[in-house]
Amino acid sequence: MKSDFIASLRLIRNHPWFSLAIIVTLAFGIGINTTVFTLANAVLFKPVPFPDGERLVSVSGRHPKNENWRMNLSYPDFTEFQAQTKSLEQLEGVNRFQAILSETGVAPERFSAARVTPDLFDMLQTLPAEGRPFSEQDFLDGSNRTALISSKAWKTRYGNDPDVIGSIVRLNGEATEIIGIMPDQFRFPSNEDVWIPYRPENAREDRSKRPLQAFAMLSPGSNINDANAELSLVAANISQEHPETNEDIGVDVLTFHERFNGGPIRIVFLAMMTATAFVLLIACSNVANLLLSRALTRRQEISIRSALGGRRSQIVRQLLTESVSLSILGGILGLTITALGVHAFDQATQDVGKPSWILFELDHRVFIYFALISIGSGLLFGILPAFRASRLDLNNILKDGVRGSDSKRTKLLSSGLVAFQFAMTFVLLTGAGLMLRSFFQARGLNDFLPAETTLTASIGLPERAEERYATPEKRREFYKELKTRLENLQRAKQVVLSSHLPGLGAAKKNIEIDGQEITDPENPPRASYIVQSEGYFSLTNIPLQEGRSFLNTDIESNQRVAIASEEFANKHWPEESALGKRFCFPEKDKERDWITIVGVVSDIVQEGQNEDAPPLVYLPHSQQPWGYMNIMLAIGDNPLSATSDLKTIVQDLDTDLPVFNIRTLKQAMERNYWFLNVFGTLFLSFAAIGLIMASIGIYASVAQSTARRVQEIGIRIALGAHPSHVARLVLKRGILQMAAGLIAGLALAFSTTHLLSGNLLFRVSPRDPIVFTFAIAMLAAIGTAASWLPARRATKLSPTQALRED
Incomplete structure (x- = not known):
């Protein structure tokens, strides 16, 4: 040889x-x-970089009408799964959210974050590289708020300053002590940089809310099939005992790779x-x-x-x-x-x-x-x-x-x-x-949009700032003042707020049409919807076909109004004008809150990658003041040059509020694809x-x-x-x-x-x-x-x- x-x-x-x-x-x-x-290999085959990573699995609810629709777990369901399974050695949960970190004299910054159950880090066999882990005291309602941060956040925000451990920062407006730094590369479960204790508070007995993504370690000798079979029995029992919230809801146990990369x-x-x-x-x-x-x-x-x-x-x-x-x-x-x-x-x-x-x-x-x-x-x-x-x-x-x-x-x-x-x-x-x-x-979709001349950015009002942005009125007033100040910018030709940028997705809900019977209760009609301020159709060049646009008088105390796309109008009232017609987003055991259509606009492909998306309607921000909104500024040439002015105006309104996703509308659309x-x-x-x-x-x-x-x-x-x-x-x-x-x-x-x-x-x-x-x-x-x-x-x-x- x-x-x-x-x-x-x-x-x-x-x-x-x-x-x-x-x-x-x-x-x-x-x-x-x-x-x-x-x-x-990195995406599909290599075990995740945690001790015993090959045993790490995800546990999620399975929607009764769509087997591919995975749901988070309610806290009561989570605790029952914890108590009644032998195929899982440990079951822990995370509730992911966006955290705004701010300190006096430093610009605020937004991070991906997670609230975690007490033994998550123990299950992952991971301790802070600096500082201390969470204690039992940290999880008690009413105790001082504490947080762990990632090595990346420690480096990028705090310059590896060891004195940050023990310091008090504002996390979503609340005083929080940083107690430790996690090891390099640790950002479980995906790209998180901040972790705080999960406190169930009023969710301890509430099965209607599903805040927790659950992860578990398979017991030695058990496999995914064993876990699926055992948890399915537990889920079936919960479904029988609580049909009002859990009817026919199943459970899926997946490998970590399948959960994130399936x-x-x-x-x-x-x-x-x-x-x-x-x-x-x-x-x-x-x-x-x-x-x-x-x-x-x-x-x-x-x-x-x-x-x-x-x-x-x-x-x-x-x-x-x-x-x-x-x-x-x-x-x-x-x-x-x-x-x-x-x-x-x-x-x-x-x-x-x-x-x-x-x-x-x-x-x-x-x-x-x-x-x-x-x-x-x-x-x-x-x-x-x-x-x-x-x-x-x-x-x-x-x-x-x-x-x-x-x-x-x-x-x-x-x-x-x-x-x-x-x-x-x-x-x-x-x-x-x-x-x-x-x-x-x-x-080539929506080529009528002013994509190259419009600056876009995002703002998310803190979730837990109970005093500052807790009520719809306070959120409405903040965005009204922000819009007014931005309109005073010399280069700003037009300013619009929108929950979703044009062509880049929408929220969805079941709807009920006034005077029309729902023929299939299992598959009621649905609508995609966007919350926006006045001026949206003018900036985006979407023609008004019938009726009117939103007005400053469309406030919460007046009749609720909406503007329908032609597709929405033609689907639900094919033989007559949609003006004056009513629909609502029905909620169980609540009185119908009817919304009247006051205008019809031309169609836009709002969800290009979902050809089966429900037809689109628009709601005024003045009547539905969301906390998370996108800003669109019609600037003209070189729209990114207005970035510093935008940040200054937001900081003047709230020093704890960061502006993120700053890019042109064209860049935002290209990033989507x-x-x-x-x-x-x-x-x-x-x-x-x-x-x-x-x-x-x-x-x-x-x-x-x-x-x-x-x-x-x-x-x-x-x-x-x-x-x-x-x-x-x-x-x-x-x-x-x-x-x-x-x-x-x-x-x-x-x-x-x-x-x-x-x-x-x-x-x-x-x-x-x-x-x-x-x-x-x-x-x-x-x-x-x-x-x-x-x-x-x-x-x-x-x-x-x-x-x-x-």
């Missing part, structure tokens, strides 16, 4: 350009496969792994074709070995060792591509909210995978050429030397490999085309690499076939064959290979692209004719061009030179 390896390295050294072509081809195939596995995320990474497998198969078939061609030139060498007593198994072993050596060298070069690719993806997803415990790094799993595909690829592309080269007619080879045409079997193998490359490339190209078309569809942009670009990169490889493959196949037919072509030219006839003769092989690949690829794409639908596509059919036509045209053009080059060279052959070729 050692001698085979040394001989293979000597052969690689003696044929540097041929070897380099193979190594580079494999570097791309193995490199991008290792890149995607590194990403998928559904579309899992599908997209599995789709990427499939796409890169296609690229590697294209690379392997390309290399196999090259080795098949070289085997023809090595026939005499191999025949001499056989004649001298070399067994076929020894020859096959030597040839496979050469293939594996080339593959390993390609893999080593591919690690450079992996390092660059992982870094680029990490940078592209820095600001999209991925959990902090997802770390893209080359661990032992990645290196095992890398070794397996490097060796496996060498065996895969080497096996056919090795067996083909070792089956030789010694007498004919030793007599004729290396000259001659390919055998029919070799031709068929070579042509099949090229066709395979084109089929795989077609599937990659259609997948990439569909995702990029989805991205451009998303970018980062998923399509990043993954569409990745798929396009895979398709481009596959296309280049397939083009090289068909060029090499036709060129080498032509080179071995030089004498035949020379004779035809000497006998008077026209150059166009010679060109057609050479082109025919390339065109047939390409056509076979396109037909196979078309069939494969038609049967697989539907898997992208619903998760990766945006308002694009998985069999979009534009994308398929473009893919066919591109591959046909490139395949024809790659075949034409050797055909053109063949027409310029001199008969005399051709007949002298060996």
Whole structure:
């Protein structure tokens, strides 16, 4: 074996350009496969970085009407699950919220935070790196408020100042003592930076409120199926005992990865792994074709070995060792591509909210995978050429030397490999085309919005500032004063407040239409809705079709009003005007609070990624004063230049209130579709690499076939064959290979692209004719061009030179 390896390295050294072509081809195939596995490993496979992380699971309620709709737990349900399960060693909960930290003389800052049950950190076997953990006293109602902060928050906000431990800060307006700093990288459960004790207070017996996300450690010897079965029995008992709040509500126990990275995320990474497998198969078939061609030139060498007593198994072993050596060298070069690719993806997803415990790094799993595909690829592309080269007619080879045409079997193998490359490339190209078309569809929505000239920002009034923003009136007055001050800015042409930015989602509730009976109580009508201030439709260029806009007189004490989208109006009153019609958001055991429609506006695609979203209505902020609102300032050129003025005005109103998500409306809209942009670009990169490889493959196949037919072509030219006839003769092989690949690829794409639908596509059919036509045209053009080059060279052959070729 050692001698085979040394001989293979000597052969690689003696044929540097041929070897380099193979190594580079494999570097791309193995490199991008290792890149995607590194990403998928971090997201889907690697245990979470906690002691006994493989036993860490999520426990959530399951909605009776939608098995994929997971619900938090009420505190009473949580305590019953804690008390009645043996398959779980520990069950703890978190209640996630947004915390505003502020101190005198320092700008306030908003952090993701969590209220935690007493033994959460004990379950995770994690103690503060500095300071102390929570004590029993910290969880008692009425005790002083305490908090733990992350190492990241300690560094970014407090400059690693050790004196911060024991200091008093304002957390959502309430005095809170920082008692400790958590270890580096700890931000459980996702990206939290602040933790405070969870105090159930008035939720101890209230099953209607579901504040807790629950996490647990499986007991030794138990598995997820055991836990699901046991907790399902407990959930069924709770449902029977408390049907008013828990009727038919089930329970789901999921791995930590499934809880945060299931559904579309899992599908997209599995789709990427499939796409890169296609690229590697294209690379392997390309290399196999090259080795098949070289085997023809090595026939005499191999025949001499056989004649001298070399067994076929020894020859096959030597040839496979050469293939594996080339593959390993390609893999080593591919690690450079992996390092660059992982870094680029990490940078592209820095600001999209991925959990902090997802770390893209080359661990032992990645290196095992890398070794397996490097060796496996060498065996895969080497096996056919090795067996083909070792089956030789010694007498004919030793007599004729290396000259001659390919055998029919070799031709068929070579042509099949090229066709395979084109089929795989077609599937990659259609997948990439569909995702990029989805991205451009998303970018093209609502193109009437002033996206480049509008500054947007968000404000969230503290949840627990009981005195300052506890009542609707206080929230209304704050935002009224803020809007007035912003309107006085010299550059502000218009100022609008909105619960959701245009085109970027909406709240949803069940509704009841006055005078219309609900025919299906299990599926009542629903509405998407946005809370906004006056001036919204003017700023966003949404035309008023009927009635009026909101007025300053639409206050809480007056009749509640709304403005309907045309879709909402046409759905519920298709034969008459919606003006004056009424609807409400029904609440159990409460009197109907009817809302009258005073206007109808043109439609906007408010939830582009949800084509089944309910129709949209707009409510005035003056009658429904939410605490969390978005600011939109029509500025004109360079809207971000107004950032400092905006922050100053907010700070003048409330020194404890941060402004966040400051960006242009265009940036906000593009960020909403980062998923399509990043993954569409990745798929396009895979398709481009596959296309280049397939083009090289068909060029090499036709060129080498032509080179071995030089004498035949020379004779035809000497006998008077026209150059166009010679060109057609050479082109025919390339065109047939390409056509076979396109037909196979078309069939494969038609049967697989539907898997992208619903998760990766945006308002694009998985069999979009534009994308398929473009893919066919591109591959046909490139395949024809790659075949034409050797055909053109063949027409310029001199008969005399051709007949002298060996």
